[in-house]
Amino acid sequence: MSQPKSTTALLLSLRAHMQKLKEPLSAYIVPSADAHASEYLAECDKRRAFISGFTGSAGTAIVTQNHACMWTDGRYYLQASEEMDSNWKLMKEGVPSTPSQGTWLSTSLPSGSTVGVDPNLISYNRWLPLREQLESAGHKLIPVETNLIDLVWDNKPSAPLNPVLPLPLMYTGLKIGDKLKAVREKMREKNASIVVLTFLDEIAWFLNLRGSDIEFNPVFFSYVIIKENSFTVFMDPKQYTPTVEEHLKEEVGNEKFVIKNYDTIKEVLKENMEGLAGKVWVSNQANYSIFSVIPKKSIIDENTPVQLFKAIKNPVERQGMRNAHIKDGVALCSYFSWLEKNVSSETITEISGANKLEAFRAEQNDYVGPSFDTISSVGPHGAIIHYKPTSHSDIQIKTNCIYLCDSGGQYKDGTTDVTRTMHFGTPTEYERECFTRVLKGQINLGTSVFPTKIKGNCLDAFARKFLWDVGLDYAHGTGHGIGSYLNVHEGPMEVSWRTTKDDPGLEAGMFISNEPGFYEDGKFGIRIEDIVEIVVATPPHNFNNRGYLTFDTITLAPIQTKMIRVDMLTEKELGHLNRYHKKCRDILGPILEQQGKTDVKEWLWKETEPLVAS
Known part of the structure; x- marks a missing residue:
């Protein structure tokens, strides 16, 4: 690992700026987010990483005159401790x-x-309780409009202005005009005169446009205000090309729309508050700066209708997601068969392996790029849940330890995210037992039947049970939503030990991940991750006609059978795994033949031999 970043001089400079303000600060909060609550950030928005050295996607820094503290969750404990110096x-x-x-x-x-905190970078639902808690302790929370990190960041990258392109109807399934009608119907139900869209993925989905302002996320910097008889798009004029204009005009039908500069959102929103008749509907995860111009009595701070429409894929998006995972399955099988064949004779490293996987994905139709940095991790690196190999940490993939590969692709018809854990030599009995407990949990969740609209939190223990049985666990959620050629992590639903107030409940047409794991610091990591589609189930009972749902796994890549202790699987679990492996053969086999990948097909057949109870 490389040495932690030295932050002594930066913290001294930041503390000096905290003292220079008209109202000097005892503490300054540095959130991870940008103005749109994005998980992944453009380089210009990585302020928390700049001041601390910690590069993980989740965390909050708080700097006082005497302390510098970093809050982050279990995915990043190891990474943060390795990346931060002794100041933190x-x-x-x-x-x-x-x-x-x-x-x-x-x-x-x-x-x-x-x-103090930059009001553009803290969500409304975080600002309110924090302000209340601080006030009850005799302290004060104030917005600091000039970001103090920007004042100490020399050579700060400029904001990206990458091309914005239309996504054709063959991929989106619905025109903007159709989406607008559905949004307006919900607005009338809530007596909302205005809906404000602040999340970049909901705007890209609503406008059927895609960009690349944030690496791995096909989005562009923008806001949208939807009113009863028009809508306004706020974006940089350089990105509003004739192609984008033509696309909007063609897709909106008779609807009126206006384009305004990205920086004018707050000013225009404020103007719209004069003579406001109805409510203003904006997600409570939008930044506090947006909320500060809306009268409190006029606020609907809930998931916007667009967030929910986006989460429940339409028939075209559903088919696209399935197609993308078939193509991804071909690439994954190509990579793992190549790796198994060459790992003993060639020097293949975490990075060169990840690059080879990217090359296999690039062979597939409509491939755009990775959906996140590939977590290609050997042995102890696998225990760092969101490990990213660098030139300093890159090591060889060998036959004497576990290899965990978590990767995904962006295709024009869908987004993928899959993890497979493999051993190219002889795994220990303990490694196999841990792997099998993770697999049992993954099957238990993947085959569960549950009432419609149940919150994902209720299902989380299904995946953990077999680890909990022996006092083991994992420090991350079990499932996240996934976009349709959009962000790899998509809300508002999730499956987690945490309760999520904004979880709308699970419905048919949503896609989420199923990814339990187990990690032993300094030794190995195990994770098995599939994307599952939520579909209607037909159980023998249907309590109060509520409707029941189950999962259909759309990821297609074999589970390495040498890692499984067959004696630990029930007949039902064995049957499920054998049926899944047959599905991989039935769907991928003909395509591998068609693409001339007969060696990969042979590998797939070897890896999917039916298991028999011992």
Whole structure:
């Protein structure tokens, strides 16, 4: 691993700026997000990574005159401890003894302290409880419009302005005009005069446009205001090309729309508040700066209708997702068969392996690029849940330890995310037992039947049970939504040990991941991840006609059978795994033949030999 970034001089400079303000700050909060609550960020928005050295996608830094603390969850404990220097204290979220940010600030600061944060980077649903908690402790939370990290960041990258392109109807399934009608219907139900879209993926979905302003995420910087008789798009004029204009005009039908500069969103929203008749509907995860111009009595702070429409894929998107996972299955089988054949005779590293997988994906139709940085991890690196190999950490893939590969692709017809854990030599009995417990949990969740609209939180324990039986667990959620040629992590639904207030409940047409795991620090990581489509189930009972659902696995890549302790599987689990492997053969076999990949087909047949109870 490379040396942690030295942050001493940066923290000194930041603290000086905190003191220079008209209202000096005792503490400054540096969230991970950009103005759109994005998980992945453009280089210009990676402020928390710049000030701390910690590059994980989730975390919050708090700097006082004497302390620098970093809150992050279990996916990143190891990574954060390796990337941050001695100036920083790691606060492990999810560990019962770790105080929340509000509690720590309330008890650590001198009486009557002022805490500052950039209002563009903190969500409304986080601002309100934090302000309340600080005020009850005698402190004050204030918006600091000039971002203090920007003042200490020399050579800060400029904001990207990459091309924005229409996504054809053959991939989207619905025109903008149709989406607009559905949104307006929901607006009338809620007496909403205005809907404000702030998340980049919901805007890209709504407008049937895609961009590349954020790596791996086909989005562009923008806002949208939808009203009863028109809508306004806020974007950089350089990105509003004749092609984009023509696309919008063709797709909206008779609807009126206006294009305004990206930077004018707050000003225009404020103008719209004059003489406002109905409510303003905006997600409570939108930034506090947006909310600050809306009268409190006029706010509907819930998931926007667009978030929910996007989560429940239409028939064209559903078929596209299935197609994308078939293509991805061909690429994955090509990679793993090549790796198994060459790992003993060639020097293949975490990075060169990831590059080879990318090359196999690039052979497939409509492939655009990866959906996230490939987690290609050998042995102990697999225990770093969101490990990203670098030139400093890159090591050879060998036959004496576990290899975990978590990767995904962006195709014009869908987004993929899959993890397979393999051993190219002889795994230990303990490794096989751990793998089998993860697999049993994955099958248990993947075959579950549940009432429609149940929240994903209710299903989380299904995947953990067999680990919990022997006192094991994993420090991440079990499932996240996934976009249709959009963000690899898509809300608002999830399957997690955390309760999610905004989870609307699971419905047919949603796609989520099923990804339990187990990680032993310094030794190995195990994760098995598929994408599953939520489909209607037909159980023998249907309580109060509520309707029941189940999962259909659309990821197609064999589970390595040498890692499985067959004696630990029930007859039902064995049957499920054998049927899944037959599905991989039936769907991928003809395509591998068609593409002339007979060696890959032979490997697939070897890997999917039916297992028999021992």
